[in-house]
Amino acid sequence: MLRGFTDSTGVEWRVWEVFPNRVSDKSSAELTRSSLKDTAFVNGWLCFESSEEKRRLAPIPSGWEFRDASTLEELRDRAVPVTPLRRAARWIPPAA
Numbered sequence: 157m158l159r160g161f162t163d164s165t166g167v168e169w170r171v172w173e174v175f176p177n178r179v180s181d182k183s184s185a186e187l188t189r190s191s192l193k194d195t196a197f198v199n200g201w202l203c204f205e206s207s208e209e210k211r212r213l214a215p216i217p218s219g220w221e222f223r224d225a226s227t228l229e230e231l232r233d234r235a236v237p238v239t240p241l242r243r244a245a246r247w248i249p250p251a252a
Contacts, residue, residue, distance in 0.1 A: 173203075197214045202214075
C-alpha cells in the first residue's frame with residue numbers, strides 16, 4: 157500500500173512497505189535476505205520518501221496505513237535516514 161501525507165512543516169511524503177523476500181529473482185531474494193539476516197530490516201520496513209530525503213523504519217508498525225498524518229510523522233521521525241548512493245560521474249568524451 158502507498159500512502160501520502162504532508163508533515164507539519166509542509167513537506168510531502170510518500171510511505172510504503174518493503175518486503176525483501178518479494179523480489180522476482182530467487183538468487184536476488186536469497187542474497188537480500190542473507191545480507192539483512194542480522195538486522196531489524198530482515199522482515200521488511202516502511203520506506204518514507206520526500207523530494208529531499210528517504211528513511212526506513214523497521215519493524216513495520218501494525219495498522220500504519222490507517223494512521224493520521226501526525227502519527228505518520230512520528231513514525232517518520234523514528235525512521236533511520238538512508239544515505240543516498242553516490243552516482244558515478246558520467247564520462248563525456250572530449251570534443252574532436
